[in-house]
Amino acid sequence: MNQESWDVIVIGGGAAGLNAALVLARARRRVVVVDAGEPRNRFAPHMHGFLSRDGMSPLELLEIGRAEVRGYGGEVVSGRAVRAGGEAGAFTIELDDGRMLTGRRLVIATGLRDELPDIPGLARQWGRGAVACPYCDGWESRDQRIGVLATSAMSVHQAGLLRQWSADVTFVGPLTADLDPETRAGLEARGVRIDARAVSAVVEDADGTLTGLTLEDDSVLPLDRVFVGPRLEANDELLRQLGAARAETMQGEWVASDAFGATSVPGVWVAGNSAVSHALVVMAAASGASVATQINADLVGDDTRRALATQSSR
Numbered sequence: 001m002n003q004e005s006w007d008v009i010v011i012g013g014g015a016a017g018l019n020a021a022l023v024l025a026r027a028r029r030r031v032v033v034v035d036a037g038e039p040r041n042r043f044a045p046h047m048h049g050f051l052s053r054d055g056m057s058p059l060e061l062l063e064i065g066r067a068e069v070r071g072y073g074g075e076v077v078s079g080r081a082v083r084a085g086g087e088a089g090a091f092t093i094e095l096d097d098g099r100m101l102t103g104r105r106l107v108i109a110t111g112l113r114d115e116l117p118d119i120p121g122l123a124r125q126w127g128r129g130a131v132a133c134p135y136c137d138g139w140e141s142r143d144q145r146i147g148v149l150a151t152s153a154m155s156v157h158q159a160g161l162l163r164q165w166s167a168d169v170t171f172v173g174p175l176t177a178d179l180d181p182e183t184r185a186g187l188e189a190r191g192v193r194i195d196a197r198a199v200s201a202v203v204e205d206a207d208g209t210l211t212g213l214t215l216e217d218d219s220v221l222p223l224d225r226v227f228v229g230p231r232l233e234a235n236d237e238l239l240r241q242l243g244a245a246r247a248e249t250m251q252g253e254w255v256a257s258d259a260f261g262a263t264s265v266p267g268v269w270v271a272g273n274s275a276v277s278h279a280l281v282v283m284a285a286a287s288g289a290s291v292a293t294q295i296n297a298d299l300v301g302d303d304t305r306r307a308l309a310t311q312s313s314r
């Protein structure tokens with residue numbers, strides 16, 4: 001591995017990284033995926049909104065994806081990339097076990113992590129009774145007792161969306177006290193209850209099923225599902241090391257990229273949640289495919305320049 005040079009090194013073995021690698025391998029590029037084995041959605045038993053894959057385990061999707069990439073000659077290696085350097089044509093990646101990779105182009109698809117509110121019991125329910133995305137888990141929560149934790153301004157949007165799936169929605173937490181009158185009136189007109197009491201714990205039964213929230217006065221709000229807007233933190237250390245420019249987004253500061261995933265660093269692209277924080281699995285996979293076509297075109301130009309230089313030197 002240390003002696004090989006790759007056309008493209010893909011950092012991140014989620015849907016975005018694997019789809020990028022698949023397209024590049026099919027284009028007969030020498031591609032390697034570095035996979036730390038920690039996809040963001042590993043806590044969820046299923047994923048949704050992915051045509052022909054609706055309801056599939058996200059881990060099963062990745063297992064199939066790794067096999068497909070390898071089937072076209074791509075490599076998938078287990079490990080964590082800890083350092084990145086170099087420039088277009090000669091990037092270097094160091095793994096946590098000391099292995100070194102060199103490549104002409106980079107795809108960073110390390111995604112993000114969800115930082116949950118510090119509420120006892122919440123992390124244990126994450127991906128099961130406590131979830132984030134209405135489009136991922138709204139159908140499975142239909143007609144149930146739904147609670148929406150008020151964690152940020154985006155929680156208002158979440159509460160409004162979830163009323164589509166259930167008539168029993170409670171928007172809960174101290175931040176609801178700061179709702180402007182128009183927003184409050186709109187939510188209440190649609191039947192969303194608003195409760196400004198603080199949440200002190202997530203309640204579950206003996207089987208580990210979420211049953212409600214304990215509030216600041218020790219009363220329990222009975223619920224079947226809780227939706228949470230976690231703080232999103234980009235796994236962007238490598239991009240910082242490479243000096244990629246950043247931009248302010250709705251989710252805070254994120255790496256800046258164009259519509260095709262190209263960053264400010266020549267030869268470095270981002271895909272999936274590394275490019276767009278709100279990308280669902282199907283969107284992440286699509287962005288990986290899009291990035292791959294851009295990189296292959298870029299490499300074709302590079303190959304042409306090399307061929308002309310070789311020809312002129314004869």
